[in-house]
Amino acid sequence: MEFLVRQAARFPTGAQWPAIAMAAAAVFSLASCKPEISGNTYFCGPDSLCPPNLVCQLGGTESFTYSCVLPGEADSFACPVPSADQEPDDSPAQARDLGDIACGEQVQFQNWGCIEDGEDIDTFRFTRPTDCNAVAPRVKATLRFPLGAAPLALELRDESGEVLSTGETCTSEQDNSGTEQVCVDHPNSPIGTYTLHVVLDADGNADCDGNCRFNRYQLVIISPQG
Amino acid sequence: MRNLVTSALLAGAVLASGTSAHADDGYFGPSEKQLTFKEEGERTRTQKITLLSLAGGAVLAGAVGGYFMLDAQTQGEMVSASGMHTLKAWSEDLADTRNDALRSNTIATVSFGVGGAFAAATIVAYMITQPEMKVGYQDWQSKRSLPSVAPTAGGIVMSQGWSF
DSSP states (O other), X not given: OHHHHHHHHTOSOXXXXXXXXHHHHHHHHHHHHSOOBOTTSXXXXXXXXXXXXXXXXXXXXXXXXXXEEOGGGOOOOOOOHHHHHTXXXXXXXXXXXXXXXXXXEEEEXXXXXXXXXXXXXXXXXXXXXXXXXXXXXXXXXXXXXXXXXXXXXXXXXXXXXXXXXXXXXXXXXXXXXXXXXXXXXXXXXXXXXXXXXXXXXXXXXXXXXXXXXOEEEEEEEEEOOO | OHHHHHHHHHHHHHHHHTSSOOOOTTSSSOOSOEEEEEEEOOOOHHHHHHHHHHHHHHHHHHHHHHHHHHHHHHHHHHHOBOSSOOOOBOOHHHHHHHHHHHHHHHHHHXXXXXXXXXXXXXXXXXXXXXXXXXXXXXXXXXXXXXXXXXXXXXXXXXXXXXXX
């Protein structure tokens, strides 16, 4: 024991300093190896998925896309005022009337639409006018919504309410906006009145176990020449 | 025979120099005095194996720690983000990458801990097994002694060496 104490008193010797320096460097290096993620650097993923210690900002009004933020910065969800003012618009009779959409025309909503819960349906009505001379006139519509809340579905129906086309996911691989897109492309759409229905996607499971059964959206309707 | 001849020559030279130096009785003759020397002992084979094993363990654990530290760094950089928006949505894949980075970081930490323990054990074992100095004796008249003579101005310098 006396020997060890005597030896310890001489510790560290010159040759042992490099070992101590290496150990200290290893400790500091390890500290820098842990992934650090700060707020507002990621969009929310499906099911409001966010990195640990961050939550999905579902209530912000400054951006269309939900971002992962610190818990203290998150607000609860609420439909934006312009959208809420349009309610009720759940049935074709109550649908928002977009009027005529001529061949080659594109209608894009500047304001965000909003599905408030699983019961909410947003309906849009438009008419293909008689002066559309395309050989095989089409109706295209694109619904864009943030990934962070419940996925939405889009249906094109004719005047009788029959479903003509159901939207399919058409998000580009290069899309870095944290959103999902659903597209309807219905060929041979004759002159007449149509309705578009926006609802929660019944097949979509990403609703945070029922805690994010809502979402905002943007809708674009195009009537190409042919 | 050569020693005897050399000693005889030395004795003759000393006497011829006219100085007060002279050969005492027993200077090159029989004596009960012994040369005392110390030499470092050697570690046993078991001690050497133990030291090598501990040092090897430290190196191995350090290497494993280094590998996983680099892995943690690489994977951590793939998901770490601050300041600018990454323009990515958080996903299960990113979460898996982050978890892998944390797992590698944990393994690296444990490996460095184990490596450090091995290194400390190596140092302690090195100190504990430090062989004691052995004290040896050798007769002045050992056959392995080697006298030498060097001429200097006005005389000669005599010396005698022993190898142990």
